[in-house]
Amino acid sequence: MGTSVFPCLFVILLAGSSPAGCAEDNSSASHSTEGDAGKLVLLNDIADVEAFISASESTGATLQPRGSQHREEDEEEGRSPAAAGNGGAKRPAGGSRGRPVGVALTPAGRRSDRPLSLRPQEPESPEVSQLRLAAARIPEVPFALSSSSAVREHYGVTAATLTLFRKADKDRRDMDMDKEEIDADKMSRFIRMNELRLVTEYNPTTAVGVLHSSLLLHLLLFTDKKSPEHPEQMRRYRAAAELFEGKILFILVDINLKSNEQVMAYFKLKKSQLPALAIFHTPDEKHDVLPLDEVSIERVKDFCNAFLQKMQKEEDKPEEKAFNEEL
Numbered sequence: 001m002g003t004s005v006f007p008c009l010f011v012i013l014l015a016g017s018s019p020a021g022c023a024e025d026n027s028s029a030s031h032s033t034e035g036d037a038g039k040l041v042l043l044n045d046i047a048d049v050e051a052f053i054s055a056s057e058s059t060g061a062t063l064q065p066r067g068s069q070h071r072e073e074d075e076e077e078g079r080s081p082a083a084a085g086n087g088g089a090k091r092p093a094g095g096s097r098g099r100p101v102g103v104a105l106t107p108a109g110r111r112s113d114r115p116l117s118l119r120p121q122e123p124e125s126p127e128v129s130q131l132r133l134a135a136a137r138i139p140e141v142p143f144a145l146s147s148s149s150a151v152r153e154h155y156g157v158t159a160a161t162l163t164l165f166r167k168a169d170k171d172r173r174d175m176d177m178d179k180e181e182i183d184a185d186k187m188s189r190f191i192r193m194n195e196l197r198l199v200t201e202y203n204p205t206t207a208v209g210v211l212h213s214s215l216l217l218h219l220l221l222f223t224d225k226k227s228p229e230h231p232e233q234m235r236r237y238r239a240a241a242e243l244f245e246g247k248i249l250f251i252l253v254d255i256n257l258k259s260n261e262q263v264m265a266y267f268k269l270k271k272s273q274l275p276a277l278a279i280f281h282t283p284d285e286k287h288d289v290l291p292l293d294e295v296s297i298e299r300v301k302d303f304c305n306a307f308l309q310k311m312q313k314e315e316d317k318p319e320e321k322a323f324n325e326e327l
């Protein structure tokens with residue numbers, strides 16, 4: 001699945017001390033969400049982190065390295081996609097609509113819209129070096145770093161933590177950097193396993209994030225990614241996803257992936273019926289299926305709204321019954 005212009009994920013490394021030489025000032029610079037592979041954003045306070053997350057439409061991750069409390073300074077404001085996390089708990093993160101994934105590495109205290117650049121005269125910590133490698137592998141995700149004590153306290157972080165902020169379900173995932181030796185490979189796998197985008201492509205890796213999402217309604221589009229109509233279908237599907245952000249998790253199921261045959265079988269779909277939509281309520285497994293002649297914003301919107309209205313009526317029935325019995 002191709003990425004959109006705006007990120008949907010953010011990664012931040014939350015550290016106990018300012019990781020010297022790891023990042024560039026975030027003041028008076030306009031951040032780029034793509035094309036800055038290996039670059040990190042330095043976040044110096046809570047406002048920086050919130051701006052970093054809100055500025056993009058994606059999930060983000062943050063890493064906080066170990067060390068002593070840093071010196072906090074007043075700096076010029078800027079924007080950048082990143083945030084801090086705690087050592088393992090998951091917490092909601094606010095933000096705007098979904099964009100591609102983003103990861104940033106930044107020390108606390110400043111706010112920036114630019115990727116961070118290494119200051120050669122200062123040594124770089126191992127966490128920062130590994131995060132930089134991970135950022136280079138996932139260039140569509142904004143990465144940042146913060147060592148602010150206020151940021152760590154705000155997000156409940158006590159240990160060096162890599163935090164992934166997801167805008168699709170306003171949730172977050174944390175990786176404790178102190179439990180074991182964490183390298184770029186483990187960071188990359190953690191992000192890929194837990195990422196959720198405005199539209200998340202379903203496969204054995206992303207299945208972890210999908211199944212553990214806080215969103216209980218999932219909408220699946222079954223289609224052929226090799227089809228010439230696929231780019232336009234995805235454009236419309238993403239546009240519809242923006243209308244239900246925070247309510248329904250939008251998922252793409254590529255029929256060319258063998259592991260997805262089982263998903264098709266669950267909804268009793270055949271390739272001759274595709275493209276098709278399937279909406280699924282995870283708590284009770286209630287679902288509806290709709291084969292499509294074409295994928296359009298209106299068809300997707302009407303299908304979702306019809307299912308939401310049906311669920312609302314079912315929820316209202318017990319209340320009506322109780323009311324009638326009282327009478």
